[in-house]
Each structure stands twice: as C-alpha cells, then as structure tokens.
Amino acid sequence: MSATPAETPQVLNPEQVVRGLHPLMMAGSFILSLAVTLQYVGQWRLMAWAFGLSVLRILANVLLSKVFNRWLAPNTVEWIRMVCNVSGVAGIGLIAGWSLLLWIYIPFAMLWIFGMEGQSRLRALTYLVLMDTTALLSGADPFQPVAFTLLAVLIFRLTEKRAELLQQSLEHIIHQREQLSQAQGQLRVLHERALEQEKFSSLGMMAAGVAHEINNPMAFVTSNVHSLFKDLQQEPVLPAPLKEYVDEVLPATLDGIKRVNAIVSDLRRFARGDPEAYAEYDLNAEAEAAMRIAQGQLGHCRVEVALGEVGLLVGRPRQIVQVLVNLLVNAGQATGSTGVVRLSTRRQGEGVCVEIRDTGAGMTPETLRNLFQPFFTTKPPGMGMGLGLAVAHGLITGQGGHIQVESEPGKGSCFTLHLPRVAHRAALSSNKSQGVTLAAG
Known part of the structure; x- marks a missing residue:
C-alpha cells in the first residue's frame, strides 16, 4: 500500500506576503515613531508635531489595511500607503529637522514596500526620489540622503533576492512532491498490473494442467468410439437404428472428438512456458x-x-x-x-x-x-x-x-x-x- 503524500504547500501571492508582514511592519513603524517623538523631549512643540504626524501616518496605514482595501485594488492601496508614509516622514523632517532616527525610516520603508508584484520596484524608486528631493530642497546634509538611500537600495535588493530564492526553493519542493505523487501512482498501477499478469500466468499454467488431464480420458474415448465404429462397419447386416449410427451418428461423433482433441492439443501447446x-x-x-x-x-x-x-x-x-x-x-x-x-x-x-x-x-x-x-x-x-x-x-x-x-x-x-x-x-x-x-x- 502506498503512502498518501502530504498536502502540497501553496505558493504565496503578493497579497498574502503583505498580509503576513503587516502586523510586524505596524509594530516596527510604531516603535520608530515613538523613538523619533521621544528625541524631542523638552521641545514640546516639535514633539507634538512629530507625535501628531506619526499618529496620522499610522492611522492612515491602519485604515488602508483594514477598511479601504475592501473597495480598492491592492496595488492602488499600496500606492496610497506610500504617499501617506512619504508625507508623514517628510513632514516631520521639514518641521523638526532631518535627524538620523528619521532617516532610519528610509530602509525600513523598503521592507514595507517590498512585494512579489511587478510595481514594487517602481514604488520604491518613487519613495526614494520623493524623500531625497524633499530633504535636499529643505537644506538637509546631502550625505545623509545619499548614505541611507544606498542602504535602502541594498536592503531592498537583498530582500528581493532572498524572496526569489525562497520562492524557487518552494516551487522546487512542490515540483518534487508532484513527481513523487505521480511516481507513487504509476508504481501502484504497475503493482496492480503485475498482480493481474501473475494471475493470468497462473491461469495459463492451470489451463495447461487441465488440458493435460483432459487429454488422457479423451484418448480412451477416441479409441473406444473408433473401435465401435470399425466393428459396426464390419457387420454385414445391421438393424436400421444401428445403420443410422454407422452412417451419421458415429462419424459426426468422431469428428467432434477430433475437434476436442485438437483444442486440447492447442491449449497445451499455447500454455507452455518453456x-x-x-x-x-x-x-x-x-x-x-x-x-x-x-x-x-x-x-x-x-x-x-x-x-x-x-x-x-x-x-x-x-x-x-x-x-x-x-x-x-x-x-x-x-x-x-x-x-x-x-x-x-x-x-x-x-x-x-x-x-x-x-x-x-x-x-x-x-x-x-x-x-x-x-x-x-x-x-x-x-x-x-x-x-x-x-x-x-x-x-x-x-x-x-x-x-x-x-x-x-x-x-x-x-x-x-x-x-x-x-x-x-x-x-x-x-x-x-x-x-x-x-x-x-
């Protein structure tokens, strides 16, 4: 009996990737927002602006993930999310200054933007261009956007490549399981057919044995009927019923016996395995x-x-x-x-x-x-x-x-x-x- 293969894993689509990462990304965004806000302790006006913009940005992400995704296409939701995140982070940078903690949002956003769909690279590029342009026009140190942009690109490419390799590995496992399932099915069919072939071989041997056993009594029947026919032919005078036997019944009987003997002989020869x-x-x-x-x-x-x-x-x-x-x-x-x-x-x-x-x-x-x-x-x-x-x-x-x-x-x-x-x-x-x-x- 062949074992039933385990359920084949399904390849994750981009929406499943986003849904799976969403809780972790939201937690990370909250921690970064809290860190950015706390760096302005004592500067209450800047702290209020950082806190308010962070809350609005997080609230927008929650609404997009929980509410608006029911009516909008997933790709549209991600574009709106990207605009909201750029606006919130750039707003904090314009009001409170471009601190190092704020720039950490850039590589972190690459992890959020990353997906298996075709437009993730375009959204990532748009995000980086908007952030760098806003920072440079507002007078930020140019080395900061350059450094964190390079880091963001490397993180995006490494994450993308790792996902591709994992996807290929998963597809390879699925393909191997499908091949294993097909091989098990073929093996089961071959096993059943081998049993049938063995049964037919046994039937052939049995047919040869039966034919051999029939052959011996048929030899006696043939000899006796043939002797009776010869004896009756030699009688000069026969009653009408016996004459009918000599003329019709016994010749037909001998012909039938001859056919039976031929069939038995054919079966014996046909069923031989040597x-x-x-x-x-x-x-x-x-x-x-x-x-x-x-x-x-x-x-x-x-x-x-x-x-x-x-x-x-x-x-x-x-x-x-x-x-x-x-x-x-x-x-x-x-x-x-x-x-x-x-x-x-x-x-x-x-x-x-x-x-x-x-x-x-x-x-x-x-x-x-x-x-x-x-x-x-x-x-x-x-x-x-x-x-x-x-x-x-x-x-x-x-x-x-x-x-x-x-x-x-x-x-x-x-x-x-x-x-x-x-x-x-x-x-x-x-x-x-x-x-x-x-x-x-």
Missing part, C-alpha cells in the same frame, strides 16, 4: 489453431477464413499463435453481433501476410499512436492490462516481421502481420549450422 526454439511450421495450421482457441470470443459474430497457399515457414510457431489469438480476441471484443471477423493468409513477395480484419468500433488516431505502448488500453477495468499488443509487437519484430494497422472510428480495424519465410534470427543461426530447407508452398 523457451521455444526455431522450427519449421505450417502457418495455416497455426492460424487454424488460433481460431479454435479464440472461438469462444468469436461465437457472437460471423467469422470468415481465407487461407492461401503460403507454404512452410521457419520461426517460433507458438509465438505466432499467441499473437493471432490476441488479435482475434481483440477483434471479437470490438465487433458486434452483426459484424464480421475475417482471417486470411497470403504470399507477399519473399514473405507472407496474415490479415485479421473486423467491422467493429475502430480506433481514433490518438489510440493508434499509443497502440503498442505497454499498459495502454481502452478497455474497461478488468478487461485487459494493455500488454497484449505490446507483447505481440515484440514477438513479431523479434522474428524479423512487422505489424501494419489500419483503422477508422466506426469502420473497423485491420491488423496485417508481415512475416519473412525464415525468421531473421533463425537465418543467422542456420548459416552457422547445417542450413534450413523449406518445402514448396
């Missing part, structure tokens, strides 16, 4: 075996078979049957009760072709692009793992062939297997040994 060696095989016989195995998925529709003279091939026949069974089952599942599934074989140049065509639902271009990707499937849950066509593609290309697909939504699909007469790997190994002889088709 490595398959290259061998000479009859493609049409393997196609008929695949039809018998897949007939349970084709009983609802009309099936047409057109096997041409293709001769013998060299390759891995059990893999060919596996591919054909998969394609036939897919065709049957995609085709309705009034549809047609057609299996045909033919020669094509130096190789042969196996064509499986259906009149089913067809596929979209997007489905065609992902058709042979492992675990890609359009079937409902429990109907397929998305491995069949990927495995089929690997088996066919492994023998030197390729698969061609044509499909259109609503008009069915056509899978064409192009196979060499001698599988490429078999041809390479045959050159080193005694060679391979093909019978004429």
Whole structure:
C-alpha cells in the first residue's frame, strides 16, 4: 500500500506576503515613531508635531489595511500607503529637522514596500526620489540622503533576492512532491498490473494442467468410439437404428472428438512456458489453431477464413499463435453481433501476410499512436492490462516481421502481420549450422 503524500504547500501571492508582514511592519513603524517623538523631549512643540504626524501616518496605514482595501485594488492601496508614509516622514523632517532616527525610516520603508508584484520596484524608486528631493530642497546634509538611500537600495535588493530564492526553493519542493505523487501512482498501477499478469500466468499454467488431464480420458474415448465404429462397419447386416449410427451418428461423433482433441492439443501447446526454439511450421495450421482457441470470443459474430497457399515457414510457431489469438480476441471484443471477423493468409513477395480484419468500433488516431505502448488500453477495468499488443509487437519484430494497422472510428480495424519465410534470427543461426530447407508452398 502506498503512502498518501502530504498536502502540497501553496505558493504565496503578493497579497498574502503583505498580509503576513503587516502586523510586524505596524509594530516596527510604531516603535520608530515613538523613538523619533521621544528625541524631542523638552521641545514640546516639535514633539507634538512629530507625535501628531506619526499618529496620522499610522492611522492612515491602519485604515488602508483594514477598511479601504475592501473597495480598492491592492496595488492602488499600496500606492496610497506610500504617499501617506512619504508625507508623514517628510513632514516631520521639514518641521523638526532631518535627524538620523528619521532617516532610519528610509530602509525600513523598503521592507514595507517590498512585494512579489511587478510595481514594487517602481514604488520604491518613487519613495526614494520623493524623500531625497524633499530633504535636499529643505537644506538637509546631502550625505545623509545619499548614505541611507544606498542602504535602502541594498536592503531592498537583498530582500528581493532572498524572496526569489525562497520562492524557487518552494516551487522546487512542490515540483518534487508532484513527481513523487505521480511516481507513487504509476508504481501502484504497475503493482496492480503485475498482480493481474501473475494471475493470468497462473491461469495459463492451470489451463495447461487441465488440458493435460483432459487429454488422457479423451484418448480412451477416441479409441473406444473408433473401435465401435470399425466393428459396426464390419457387420454385414445391421438393424436400421444401428445403420443410422454407422452412417451419421458415429462419424459426426468422431469428428467432434477430433475437434476436442485438437483444442486440447492447442491449449497445451499455447500454455507452455518453456523457451521455444526455431522450427519449421505450417502457418495455416497455426492460424487454424488460433481460431479454435479464440472461438469462444468469436461465437457472437460471423467469422470468415481465407487461407492461401503460403507454404512452410521457419520461426517460433507458438509465438505466432499467441499473437493471432490476441488479435482475434481483440477483434471479437470490438465487433458486434452483426459484424464480421475475417482471417486470411497470403504470399507477399519473399514473405507472407496474415490479415485479421473486423467491422467493429475502430480506433481514433490518438489510440493508434499509443497502440503498442505497454499498459495502454481502452478497455474497461478488468478487461485487459494493455500488454497484449505490446507483447505481440515484440514477438513479431523479434522474428524479423512487422505489424501494419489500419483503422477508422466506426469502420473497423485491420491488423496485417508481415512475416519473412525464415525468421531473421533463425537465418543467422542456420548459416552457422547445417542450413534450413523449406518445402514448396
């Protein structure tokens, strides 16, 4: 069971930054205002002006943050706040003089003005220009605005850079968590599909065992029915009911037994898990075996078979049957009760072709692009793992062939297997040994 990832942190927007810093900035502004006011103790008129302007400035900031921000845009609120702060601080400087405590407002204001929105730099520049211009025009020592302006710029840039780095770090953490969540999801899906694959492997082994167990009693049934049929044929005179058995019932019974034996043999060969060696095989016989195995998925529709003279091939026949069974089952599942599934074989140049065509639902271009990707499937849950066509593609290309697909939504699909007469790997190994002889088709 995979662990549920922790809730992903959200990236802070500029408004959240301002709201988070507001209590601390208000406390800092109050402390600085108190310090500026107290420096004029004994000069009561100047102290009253400093106190009054500081109170008005702080009150304006509180109203902007608590009241006017409901009706005004955040950017507009910050511009008005900046004007109020410049007016309050510059007013104290013009009336009471530009003391060092008053100049501390300049770098402190940079911390307030700073934000992640685009106009914070413009507001900071406007604030510095207004403060420096007012101070210089009022006769302040020019070294004071220059020194504190440089300090303010450095503080603003350092704060801005630190925020950018923290933002990048947070975004990186969020991206990593998203990747981890996706990887956990993919791992969970792969685990479920591995369990399904293991289940199918177990079912295949069970099918091989059942087929083996059926094979023994069917041998007795075949032998006994065949002996009965021969004995009755040798009788010169038979009653009418027994004659009907000899002429119709027993031949039909033997034909049915032959079909059952063929299906059992196909299942045993199909379900074997041991490595398959290259061998000479009859493609049409393997196609008929695949039809018998897949007939349970084709009983609802009309099936047409057109096997041409293709001769013998060299390759891995059990893999060919596996591919054909998969394609036939897919065709049957995609085709309705009034549809047609057609299996045909033919020669094509130096190789042969196996064509499986259906009149089913067809596929979209997007489905065609992902058709042979492992675990890609359009079937409902429990109907397929998305491995069949990927495995089929690997088996066919492994023998030197390729698969061609044509499909259109609503008009069915056509899978064409192009196979060499001698599988490429078999041809390479045959050159080193005694060679391979093909019978004429």
